[in-house]
Amino acid sequence: MHFTINGRAYEADVDIRTSILDLCREHLGLTGAKKGCDHGQCGACTVLIDGRRVNSCLTLAVMHQDDEITTIEGLGQIGDPHPLQEAFVRHDGYQCGYCTPGQICSAVGMLDEVAKGWPSHVSEDLAAPLLDDGEISERMSGNLCRCAAYPNIVDAIREVAQAEPEGRTADEKDAAMIGEVLA
Amino acid sequence: MKSFIYEKADTPEAAVRDIATDGARFIAGGTNLLDLMKLQVETPAKLVDISRLDLATIDDAEDGGLLIGAMVPNSDLAADPRVIANYEVLSRALLAGASGQLRNKASTGGNLLQRTRCYYFYDLASRCNKRSPGSGCDAIGGINRILAVLGTSEHCIATHPSDMAVAMRALDATIVTLKADGDRRRIPIHDFYRLPGDTPHIETVLERGELITHIALPKPPSGRQSYRKVRDRASYAFALVSVAGIIGMESGRIANASLAFGGLGPMPWRDPAVEAALIGQAPTIDAFAAAADALVADAKGHGSNDFKLPLARRTLIAVLRDLTGA
Numbered sequence: 001m002h003f004t005i006n007g008r009a010y011e012a013d014v015d016i017r018t019s020i021l022d023l024c025r026e027h028l029g030l031t032g033a034k035k036g037c038d039h040g041q042c043g044a045c046t047v048l049i050d051g052r053r054v055n056s057c058l059t060l061a062v063m064h065q066d067d068e069i070t071t072i073e074g075l076g077q078i079g080d081p082h083p084l085q086e087a088f089v090r091h092d093g094y095q096c097g098y099c100t101p102g103q104i105c106s107a108v109g110m111l112d113e114v115a116k117g118w119p120s121h122v123s124e125d126l127a128a129p130l131l132d133d134g135e136i137s138e139r140m141s142g143n144l145c146r147c148a149a150y151p152n153i154v155d156a157i158r159e160v161a162q163a164e165p166e167g168r169t170a171d172e173k174d175a176a177m178i179g180e181v182l183a
Numbered sequence: 184m185k186s187f188i189y190e191k192a193d194t195p196e197a198a199v200r201d202i203a204t205d206g207a208r209f210i211a212g213g214t215n216l217l218d219l220m221k222l223q224v225e226t227p228a229k230l231v232d233i234s235r236l237d238l239a240t241i242d243d244a245e246d247g248g249l250l251i252g253a254m255v256p257n258s259d260l261a262a263d264p265r266v267i268a269n270y271e272v273l274s275r276a277l278l279a280g281a282s283g284q285l286r287n288k289a290s291t292g293g294n295l296l297q298r299t300r301c302y303y304f305y306d307l308a309s310r311c312n313k314r315s316p317g318s319g320c321d322a323i324g325g326i327n328r329i330l331a332v333l334g335t336s337e338h339c340i341a342t343h344p345s346d347m348a349v350a351m352r353a354l355d356a357t358i359v360t361l362k363a364d365g366d367r368r369r370i371p372i373h374d375f376y377r378l379p380g381d382t383p384h385i386e387t388v389l390e391r392g393e394l395i396t397h398i399a400l401p402k403p404p405s406g407r408q409s410y411r412k413v414r415d416r417a418s419y420a421f422a423l424v425s426v427a428g429i430i431g432m433e434s435g436r437i438a439n440a441s442l443a444f445g446g447l448g449p450m451p452w453r454d455p456a457v458e459a460a461l462i463g464q465a466p467t468i469d470a471f472a473a474a475a476d477a478l479v480a481d482a483k484g485h486g487s488n489d490f491k492l493p494l495a496r497r498t499l500i501a502v503l504r505d506l507t508g509a
């Protein structure tokens with residue numbers, strides 16, 4: 001099977017049952033995405049597929065050979081972190097760090113959804129949602145944190161959301177960033 | 184997980200051809216099927232990948248409604264401006280379900296066909312007529328807090344867990360399919376799901392290998408719409424009770440009412456008696472109480488889910504107050 005992960009092409013000879021999570025962790029040495037529950041219940045395995053956040057434990061790798069997969073390793077590098085990674089550090093958005101790669105990938109996807117104007121369960125006006133703390137919590141509810149670093153996670157995401165320049169989606173920024181890292 | 188043969192379908196016609204072998208299943212978003220395959224609750228011999236079929240658009244229908252492709256992800260459906268403007272109950276129900284990540288993958292067709300969250304259905308060591316027909320039902324007399332109080336049988340008391348399907352039922356959606364023999368049919372949602380009876384493993388009227396291609400919504404109903412979901416935590420949990428409501432008022436009286444319920448039955452529940460108790464009435468607490476009485480008239484708790492009867496009454500009354508401003 002062939003894959004494109006973080007802008008790089010991979011070939012892998014894997015069992016048909018392999019999830020993207022197991023593909024990355026067990027076969028490609030990309031151990032950033034974490035396995036919490038393996039059943040879509042915790043969000044630790046969140047990655048971006050064509051810019052959309054999904055649970056990689058509930059995806060068959062074979063079904064995503066022609067898609068662009070982005071894991072936490074593709075969002076930032078040591079010495080050149082993603083703005084959300086910086087913000088998580090600054091705000092202490094973790095304790096053990098196990099949920100953090102999933103939180104950050106999820107937040108990248110979530111901010112892109114906000115940029116597209118997508119509503120959430122707590123949006124009063126579905127046509128014009130506003131990103132307050134209640135919205136951030138609801139939109140991030142697919143990512144559990146056993147250490148309960150939730151208040152600091154919200155602080156970190158709020159900061160980045162407020163700094164987001166108008167008219168440029170999180171997706172485009174990441175694409176630019178990944179390009180720079182690879183260049 | 185048991186191993187399987189994998190085939191990717193490029194057209195709906197190819198998909199219904201590919202599915203015609205024993206033990207073959209369609210896979211769309213995979214968020215329910217893969218979950219169950221990991222536990223070997225589902226053990227398909229073959230997966231036919233329908234996720235790339237050209238069925239991911241939402242189109243205006245000639246009758247003023249919408250034609251939703253079966254592959255449209257739950258997120259995209261919830262955010263569609265036409266859905267937000269005209270079918271708010273659907274958008275709200277979708278947004279109340281699962282998580283951002285799951286909604287990005289979950290498809291409209293797959294959501295309708297997701298299986299129950301009954302604990303015993305998931306646990307291979309338990310007896311379950313739905314998973315293993317004829318083996319018994321450990322939920323009856325067991326822990327059944329999340330299970331059904333309406334439409335159950337002595338063989339199964341499972342609930343259908345979908346939020347989206349509850350809104351679809353209130354909106355009188357129609358399921359459009361392609362059969363293995365090339366025939367297409369349109370199934371009104373009120374005929375789509377089956378009560379458990381003595382065959383709880385058969386959940387819908389779909390034939391083997393029948394592909395859902397679209398879900399059709401009729402032209403927007405008049406009145407106000409809402410979806411209220413009561414659950415064990417504020418987000419990312421299945422409904423204990425949910426209500427999809429559409430109420431239209433004329434000269435101070437209820438002119439049209441459509442109410443569907445989640446968490447109560449083996450299918451998204453709708454009862455004409457509830458709506459009949461409201462139509463023509465002024466929006467008073469007495470009228471709402473009569474509708475709530477009609478809803479739970481035949482309801483039966485099974486011990487740990489007895490609380491659903493008063494909860495369903497109160498949730499319905501709260502939704503009616505909301506929608507009528509009473």
Ligand SMILES: Cc1cc2nc3c(=O)[nH]c(=O)nc-3n(C[C@H](O)[C@H](O)[C@H](O)COP(=O)(O)OP(=O)(O)OC[C@H]3O[C@@H](n4cnc5c(N)ncnc54)[C@H](O)[C@@H]3O)c2cc1C
Nearest residue numbers: 040211212213214215216280281290292293294345346395
């Ligand atoms: C942790 C978690 C929490 C969740 N919370 C909620 C919740 O609160 N509310 C809620 O409503 N849902 C919830 N869900 C369920 C989720 O909505 C479903 O898993 C999803 O909608 C299924 O869609 P899918 O495309 O992934 O289906 P799949 O898993 O691909 O398929 C499901 C079934 O449908 C069949 N199928 C799929 N598409 C078609 C088609 N076009 N024609 C014929 N057959 C088809 C498949 O063969 C399979 O049997 C939750 C799921 C998880 C894992």
Ligand code: SF4
Nearest residue numbers: 301311312320339340
């Ligand atoms: S309620 Fe239905 S799904 Fe649950 S154990 Fe009984 S038969 Fe199985």
Ligand code: FES
Nearest residue numbers: 036037038043057
């Ligand atoms: S490991 Fe995928 S959601 Fe928990």
Ligand code: FES
Nearest residue numbers: 095097145146147
């Ligand atoms: S930081 Fe430990 S689980 Fe979130």
